[in-house]
Amino acid sequence: MKNGQISIKEIARLSGVSVATVSRVINDNGRFSNETRDKVLKIIQEHQYETNSIAKSLRMNKSQTIGVLVPDISNEFFAAVVLEIESFFFEEGYSTIICNTAKDAKKEKEYLKTLDGKMVDGLVCISGQEEVPTDILKRKVPTVCIDRRPKMDTNVAFVESDHYEGGRLATHKLIEKGCAEIVLLTKKNNLSSVNERLKGYKDALAGAGLPVKDERIVYTDPKKSSLEAAKEAIQGLVDAGVPFDGIFATNDWLALGALLFIQETGYKVPEQVKIVGFDNNLISQYCDPPITTINQDKASLANKACRILLDMIDGVPGSIERHQIVPVSLVERKTT
């Protein structure tokens, strides 16, 4: 909470009560009469009407709390985004409470209800289900989605990486390094992010005059760990006799699984097969060889989302840009 320009001592003097009483009123904590409350609030409002966040919070019955729904905090990308959100809002005088939904539709709904009941002032939803079920909220809570396209309604905004460009950059790098038979390796789901990366892959191939072949678009088993699922998928390609010299994996764990499998079967990376991942996780930096990957700008994603949400909460006049796209970049390492 910012104190603004008037001190608690000054508020106490002007309202004719003790500092302890002002503190109780401000924190809405302990005993004081309605009369005292009104007196103290009046002084605060007179002196700080526009800027003081405490008065504002009391006036608007705010909880100064933000809720974050995240599908898996043990996923490095999500964890990094959540930490940025927490840090942004702490600076603004908000507590952030985080709920882990485990990509489970039932949990996502339960936690939305929990956060609603805790009277959060705003919500950040990071991807889990294909559609965020904000219609179950009792109140109209300002909401911003990251990485997932929501059903558009007036209370929901959306910030995402440029997944299309990521898919294009990754595929283009493999083509530039001489690959002609490039496999796309991705988890089976219907998230907008994955569909965009796939589009980027196809356009990069088409742009280089290379054919797009269905047999080279490989979906991994979503019930298995990315590592296991990737190994199994590449084994399937080998068994089916599909030749390939490059792999674009839509996350770094899939890329690592492919890398490990190829090394186990005696082939050399990058000499015989080249690989590009996605996310720029720490694992891509320290595995052997380190993996070329697409970096998502986690800080920028989080900060844009927080900025929008804060504007929605504060009711900033003028139109808020409700869909923002954050650029990605390619980090070249030793698998290309």
Add this chain to the structure above:
Amino acid sequence: MKNGQISIKEIARLSGVSVATVSRVINDNGRFSNETRDKVLKIIQEHQYETNSIAKSLRMNKSQTIGVLVPDISNEFFAAVVLEIESFFFEEGYSTIICNTAKDAKKEKEYLKTLDGKMVDGLVCISGQEEVPTDILKRKVPTVCIDRRPKMDTNVAFVESDHYEGGRLATHKLIEKGCAEIVLLTKKNNLSSVNERLKGYKDALAGAGLPVKDERIVYTDPKKSSLEAAKEAIQGLVDAGVPFDGIFATNDWLALGALLFIQETGYKVPEQVKIVGFDNNLISQYCDPPITTINQDKASLANKACRILLDMIDGVPGSIERHQIVPVSLVERKTT
């Protein structure tokens, strides 16, 4: 929420109201008279007095919410523990709300207050500061600490790994593999966990008749990343002309930093220097060479803590074992 043995339909029939009304009463959501509420609750209580968690929650004015304070959700160990906690309590009909304190004393206090204000039924505190400031809570909230020794008071329990045994096992493995000049590499802080690992290191050396030398106990700069700090610390040893043939690092990122530095300077691991880490992070498994490390049983830590907390919340009669220690194990890989 468990439905217990009586169905909502049955409750509706017995209390003479609609299913929708029962649902509104149970969820405390929407309009109904006090009379209706009492009628419905009476039926629920008559049929489910001992076991039904919904009736209990209404009877005891509980929020069915658990708060978790965690210093850094991007730390793989903490994230894994938090996920286990969330999963345990969801099964028991509780929502878990997570607050990230960034190891910052001010934030830890703010978030404790926030969780207190959200009327959580219980708290799990994972290490951050050296002492958990539970004295700032307004209510007496059942609390369990993981990995950090709390100021013991009647409302606080404590679950930790056997850090002493971890330190002893790590050091013993290095001795067994022929090391005689073993460095302990650890972050500068005063956490009980680190002190116990240090004690295990000293006892293992003493047990093998090897001297404990202060110059081989190296504290890294806590302001830098573990990777950077470890490199700097090993550089310091080399500059000071301190000979060593083994390193026990108290976390895997410190171990990786030491490994990378030693490789960069042209030495061979494990031929010339052997390394053991701590935590069994994914990075220790996939770096080159993979690192021998001490595994902490995250599931067991979380589940013991949750069990204790649930017993405290439910007021289970009889004494609860308020300090529990979870065994660790050594995972041998390629750095020893």
